[in-house]
Amino acid sequence: MDRRRRRHSWPLWPPDRVETTPPLLSSRGLSLCIDIIDWSDIDFRSHNERAKIEQIECLKRVQQGADLCKYGSRGSPHIRFFYVDATGSILRWKSHKKKMEDSMIILSNVSRLQVGQNTPIFERFVKLRTRELKRRSFSLIYGDDCEKTLDIVCSTREENLVWVRALRFLITREAYSKKIDPYRSLLRSFWDRACVRERGVIDIDAVSRLLGNMNITYSKPECKVLFDNAGVHRHDIIDFSTITRLSLRLRSSPKVYFDIFQRYSDSDVAKLSVGLKQFMLFLRTEQNMDMDESEGLALMRRYMSKEGGRDPPSLRIYELISYLTGDQNTLFDPARMNLYQDMTRPLYDYYINSSHNTYLEGDQLKGISSTKMYIKALQEGCRSVEIDCWDGPNGEPVVYHGFTLTSKVLFHEVVQTIQQHAFDTSPFPVTLSLENRCSLPFQRRMAFHLRNILGPMLALPQDEDRVMLPSPSSLQYRIIIKAKLFLNDMTPSATLSSFSAYSFSESSIDQNASESISALAEQGVAPELASMVMLRARKFSSFDMFRGVAACQMTSFSEKKVTKLVKKGLSGRFVCYNTHNLSRVYPSRFRVDSSNLSPFQSWVSYPSSVIACTAVISVSSVLV
Structure with a gap:
C-alpha cells in the first residue's frame, strides 16, 4: 500500500501538508548506531537470533523515519515526519513552525515510554478512544519533572510495535550508559x-x-x-x-594523571593505557582489593568503551577516570543500594513516603488536577497518596480540591492510574487516603470502581480487634484503603484553604462547607465502601481516646495541631501513641502555594510514620 493511500485511511488526521524528506543519514551513520549496540547488555525477553534480527530491523526503520500523527499541547493532531538520528540518542521530527531545537527529544531525558492513550493530552482531546486506536498509540514522558509528553498515533499496529520496540531499546541503552x-x-x-x-x-x-x-x-x-x-x-x-x-x-587532576595513570601504564601496550596486569597491581596496591584475574578482567571490561575491542584489554585515561568516579568507588555503601532493613515489623514501625493533595499540579486554589501526578508520586516512591472525592456529573465521583477553583478529574481514572503504576518502583503496599465528601449513591459508585478495578489487589480488613498492624512484607503488591467510617469526624479545615487574601469570605465558605459536611454526616458511609476500609481514621480529641484501641484505627493531625501539642509538652505522649497506631501529619491549609512542612523537624519532635508532602510540578503566581 502506498504512503498516500495509507495516510488518508488514518482516523482523526487533518488534511495537513506532510514533509516526506528523509533524514540526512549515511549508510555509515546507520551502521554506526547498529554496531555500537551491545546485545548482551539488554534483555528483550527473547534470546534467539531471530529476535535479535528483528531488533536491528526495528532500529533501521526508525532511523529511516516515518510519518506519524502527533498530538500537540492544544490537542490538535498533525502529521509529522519522525526519525531517530544516526547516533541513536535523539528523536527528531520535522515541523513547519517550530525551530529545530524545539522539534527533538534527547532520549536520555525520557523517563518512560507507555503504550496506549493514558496521558492528559490523550484523555482531554481524543474523544473517540477505541481499543484499536489505543493499540496504535504511545507516549514518551520526559523532562526534569516528567511533566512533558510526546503523544503519537501510528498508522498501523505493526508500525506502532516497531517504534515502541526500537525506542524502548534506545531509552534503555541511554539509561545504561548513564549508569556506567x-x-x-x-x-x-x-x-x-x-x-x-x-x-x-x-x-x-x-x-x-x-x-x-x-x-x-x-x-x-x-x-x-x-x-x-x-x-x-x-x-x-x-x-x-x-x-x-x-x-x-x-x-583530569595532575594527581590522577601522574600519580596513578602514568605509574601504572603498561609499556607493552602501543597506546598509553593500563593493561590487565598493571590494573590488578593498582587494585591490590592502591585500592586494597583482593580479587582474582577473571574478576579484574570483568571489572575492566565494564568500563572499556564499546567502540571497538582491544587485545590485550586495557584502560585508557578517560576509562580509568570513569572507574575512579563510578559506583565501584562511591562513598555510599553499595550494600545499602538494595533493601537491607527488616520489613516484617508492623506498619507503624516505618516512615512511609506520603503525598498530600496528590492530584494537584499547581497551587491549592486554582491548580490543575490530573492523573499524571499520581504516576509521578508513585514512581518517586510514594506509598501513600491522597484522593479527595466529591459528587460529580453523570453519577460519577470526581477528585479535586473542594470549594476551590481547581479542575476536576474522574475518580475511576485516578484508581485506574494507581492500579497501573502502584508498584512500578516498589512491591510494598500503597495506601489510598480517601477524603470522602460524597453522598451515598456516589459512595456506592466509588466502591464499585475500587472493587472492579483493583480486585484482588485490595487488602481487605480481617481481624478488626488485632493489636498489631500487618507488616509491609505481608502486604506486598496490595492496596490499602484508609478512610473515616464516621463522617461526623470530618471538619472543613482538612480540605479548605484560606481565601481571606483573595477577596473571598472565609467565614461564608466555612459555613457552606460545614453545612455540606453536616448533611453527609447524617447519612453515614455506604456499607459497600466501609467493607473495604482497612485503616479507619478518627478525629483526634486526646491521646486517652486511643488507649487500648485496635491497631487499625489512626488519626490525622494538621501542622498547626501538632505544633500546639509539642508546645504543651505532649511530645512524649505522641511518641507513645506512634508505637501502637499510625498517625498522619499534613501541611497547614494556609499553604496555598503548595509548600511543605519540614519532615525532619517532625521526625525529631513527634516521629509520625506518615508526613504528607505535596509534590507539584509548578505553582502559579498568587494574586496579591
Whole structure:
C-alpha cells in the first residue's frame, strides 16, 4: 500500500501538508548506531537470533523515519515526519513552525515510554478512544519533572510495535550508559543540544557556550589556551570525540594523571593505557582489593568503551577516570543500594513516603488536577497518596480540591492510574487516603470502581480487634484503603484553604462547607465502601481516646495541631501513641502555594510514620 493511500485511511488526521524528506543519514551513520549496540547488555525477553534480527530491523526503520500523527499541547493532531538520528540518542521530527531545537527529544531525558492513550493530552482531546486506536498509540514522558509528553498515533499496529520496540531499546541503552559513565552521558546530552543546527559538529564558539551550560566558566583567553593545548585551532570543526578529549583535560587532576595513570601504564601496550596486569597491581596496591584475574578482567571490561575491542584489554585515561568516579568507588555503601532493613515489623514501625493533595499540579486554589501526578508520586516512591472525592456529573465521583477553583478529574481514572503504576518502583503496599465528601449513591459508585478495578489487589480488613498492624512484607503488591467510617469526624479545615487574601469570605465558605459536611454526616458511609476500609481514621480529641484501641484505627493531625501539642509538652505522649497506631501529619491549609512542612523537624519532635508532602510540578503566581 502506498504512503498516500495509507495516510488518508488514518482516523482523526487533518488534511495537513506532510514533509516526506528523509533524514540526512549515511549508510555509515546507520551502521554506526547498529554496531555500537551491545546485545548482551539488554534483555528483550527473547534470546534467539531471530529476535535479535528483528531488533536491528526495528532500529533501521526508525532511523529511516516515518510519518506519524502527533498530538500537540492544544490537542490538535498533525502529521509529522519522525526519525531517530544516526547516533541513536535523539528523536527528531520535522515541523513547519517550530525551530529545530524545539522539534527533538534527547532520549536520555525520557523517563518512560507507555503504550496506549493514558496521558492528559490523550484523555482531554481524543474523544473517540477505541481499543484499536489505543493499540496504535504511545507516549514518551520526559523532562526534569516528567511533566512533558510526546503523544503519537501510528498508522498501523505493526508500525506502532516497531517504534515502541526500537525506542524502548534506545531509552534503555541511554539509561545504561548513564549508569556506567554518568559524566559522559551528561556531556552527550549537552552536546546534543549544542549541535542541533550543525548536524553533528560545532565550532569553538559553540564549545565555549557548551562549557558555560555545564557551569564551567572560561574566559576567551583561557578557552584559547585550552584549545591550543588540545591541538584544536579556532577554525576547526569539532566532533564529539574532540569535545570528550577537551572535557577530559578539565576532569583530569595532575594527581590522577601522574600519580596513578602514568605509574601504572603498561609499556607493552602501543597506546598509553593500563593493561590487565598493571590494573590488578593498582587494585591490590592502591585500592586494597583482593580479587582474582577473571574478576579484574570483568571489572575492566565494564568500563572499556564499546567502540571497538582491544587485545590485550586495557584502560585508557578517560576509562580509568570513569572507574575512579563510578559506583565501584562511591562513598555510599553499595550494600545499602538494595533493601537491607527488616520489613516484617508492623506498619507503624516505618516512615512511609506520603503525598498530600496528590492530584494537584499547581497551587491549592486554582491548580490543575490530573492523573499524571499520581504516576509521578508513585514512581518517586510514594506509598501513600491522597484522593479527595466529591459528587460529580453523570453519577460519577470526581477528585479535586473542594470549594476551590481547581479542575476536576474522574475518580475511576485516578484508581485506574494507581492500579497501573502502584508498584512500578516498589512491591510494598500503597495506601489510598480517601477524603470522602460524597453522598451515598456516589459512595456506592466509588466502591464499585475500587472493587472492579483493583480486585484482588485490595487488602481487605480481617481481624478488626488485632493489636498489631500487618507488616509491609505481608502486604506486598496490595492496596490499602484508609478512610473515616464516621463522617461526623470530618471538619472543613482538612480540605479548605484560606481565601481571606483573595477577596473571598472565609467565614461564608466555612459555613457552606460545614453545612455540606453536616448533611453527609447524617447519612453515614455506604456499607459497600466501609467493607473495604482497612485503616479507619478518627478525629483526634486526646491521646486517652486511643488507649487500648485496635491497631487499625489512626488519626490525622494538621501542622498547626501538632505544633500546639509539642508546645504543651505532649511530645512524649505522641511518641507513645506512634508505637501502637499510625498517625498522619499534613501541611497547614494556609499553604496555598503548595509548600511543605519540614519532615525532619517532625521526625525529631513527634516521629509520625506518615508526613504528607505535596509534590507539584509548578505553582502559579498568587494574586496579591
